[in-house]
Amino acid sequence: MADGSRPFSRRLLVASSARALTLTEACRPGRRLVAICRCGERAAVPTEHWLELHLGALRLSTFETRLRCICGARQVAFEVWIGEPPQGAAITLFR
Numbered sequence: 001m002a003d004g005s006r007p008f009s010r011r012l013l014v015a016s017s018a019r020a021l022t023l024t025e026a027c028r029p030g031r032r033l034v035a036i037c038r039c040g041e042r043a044a045v046p047t048e049h050w051l052e053l054h055l056g057a058l059r060l061s062t063f064e065t066r067l068r069c070i071c072g073a074r075q076v077a078f079e080v081w082i083g084e085p086p087q088g089a090a091i092t093l094f095r
């Protein structure tokens with residue numbers, strides 16, 4: 001890849017597969033949860049807050065409405081990534 005690219009990373013599960021996982025399964029060591037919006041934005045999801053609330057047993061589909069995209073969308077989809085996920089500030093935690 002070009003200079004300045006991130007270390008090797010890849011998408012482990014696409015949205016259609018990931019939404020049935022629990023939060024804990026998606027957050028296993030080495031994995032990162034990534035939110036994707038229908039506008040095309042992608043961002044790593046800070047999951048620490050949800051885990052502190054003991055929501056790890058809930059399925060990812062439960063969290064789809066807990067994020068907001070800069071485009072105004074109030075629902076996102078999730079992917080599970082290995083390695084360094086795409087960074088972005090367009091999608092933020094709402095609750």
Ligand SMILES: [Zn+2]
Pocket residue numbers: 037038039040041069070071072073
């Ligand atoms: Zn969006």
